[in-house]
Amino acid sequence: MSAFGSRLKAARLAAGLSQEQLGIQAGIEEASASARMNRYERGTRVPGLEWVERFGVVLNLPMAYFFAEDDDEAELLKAFHLLSDEGRKRLLASARKLAK
Numbered sequence: 719m720s721a722f723g724s725r726l727k728a729a730r731l732a733a734g735l736s737q738e739q740l741g742i743q744a745g746i747e748e749a750s751a752s753a754r755m756n757r758y759e760r761g762t763r764v765p766g767l768e769w770v771e772r773f774g775v776v777l778n779l780p781m782a783y784f785f786a787e788d789d790d791e792a793e794l795l796k797a798f799h800l801l802s803d804e805g806r807k808r809l810l811a812s813a814r815k816l817a818k
Contacts, residue, residue, distance in 0.1 A: 722758075723758060723759045725783065725786075725792060726758055726784060729779055739751075740776060741754055743776045767781070770784055779796060783796050
């Protein structure tokens with residue numbers, strides 16, 4: 719399973735959605751939603767960026783989460799996405815200090 723596929727599956731399961739439900743909510747036709755999502759999760763097919771964006775909207779995750787190089791980076795992207803504007807400013811300020 720690819721990193722993309724495993725992150726997609728983990729996010730879907732955390733949201734409590736079946737493959738079919740996620741596919742339908744993202745706009746895939748009901749008849750093929752489950753099969754297409756299964757292929758994306760297994761890594762036998764790669765969705766276009768438009769579909770990744772749609773999955774992100776349904777799952778409340780940024781597109782970058784699915785393409786992060788490692789799991790720690792993906793978790794940071796997820797956490798940052800969920801923060802308020804003030805929380806983002808504070809986190810960025812802390813990160814800049816740590817990076818020096």
